[in-house]
Amino acid sequence: MSAIEHGPYHVRPALPGDLDVIIDFNRRLALETESKTLDERTLEAGVERALADPDRLRYWVAERHAPSGVVGQAAVTREWSDWRNGWVWWFQSVYIAEAERGRGVFRALFHHIRALAWSDPDVIGLRLYVEEANARAQAVYEALGMRPGGYQVYEDLWLGRSRDG
Numbered sequence: 001m002s003a004i005e006h007g008p009y010h011v012r013p014a015l016p017g018d019l020d021v022i023i024d025f026n027r028r029l030a031l032e033t034e035s036k037t038l039d040e041r042t043l044e045a046g047v048e049r050a051l052a053d054p055d056r057l058r059y060w061v062a063e064r065h066a067p068s069g070v071v072g073q074a075a076v077t078r079e080w081s082d083w084r085n086g087w088v089w090w091f092q093s094v095y096i097a098e099a100e101r102g103r104g105v106f107r108a109l110f111h112h113i114r115a116l117a118w119s120d121p122d123v124i125g126l127r128l129y130v131e132e133a134n135a136r137a138q139a140v141y142e143a144l145g146m147r148p149g150g151y152q153v154y155e156d157l158w159l160g161r162s163r164d165g
Contacts, residue, residue: 007104011112014051014059014073021070022047022059025095033131050075057092060113062105072096072105076113079127086124089117094128094137110144129153 014022023044030036050057062072075093080086091113096105117123127149130137 007108008065009062009071009105009108010065011060011062011108013054014061016051018059018061018070019044019047019051021061022051022073022093025073025097026093029093029095033134059093060109062096062108064100071100072109074106074109074113081124084124087120087122089113089123089126091126091128106140107144 023040026043026047027038027040030038050059057075057077059073059075061070063069064071073093073095074091076089077092079088079090081088091110094106094109114126117126126146128141128146130141
């Protein structure tokens, strides 16, 4: 899963050295999209675990050539579909630096990840979830050919639960 050039952006798998920018982007993402302030220690531990185990959650980053630096990220988790006998890749943690929005950063990430998924015969598609009120993101996803999947997300989260027992 090497790096690919997409116009002014270079898309590559995230590395442990990207830890700080991914933490920052995830913190900003939660605040901007859900008005949530994340616990920094939990967030750092979660990103560290993902970077150490890309089968759990794989991050990709987009870098601008000049001036250089990471300007966007996307992560993917996998879900097995027994109905369709294949993997669905779920986009998560999509964040584009504010100054780079509308310049094709997500398009570069999307096309890179889609090409990887398409090249794997066991992958049958891509999905993501988006906040209902995030019309701008929805328009971007639809412009890339994605369509609403007809599902709503329900959850039962155990945040703050001790992992010791």
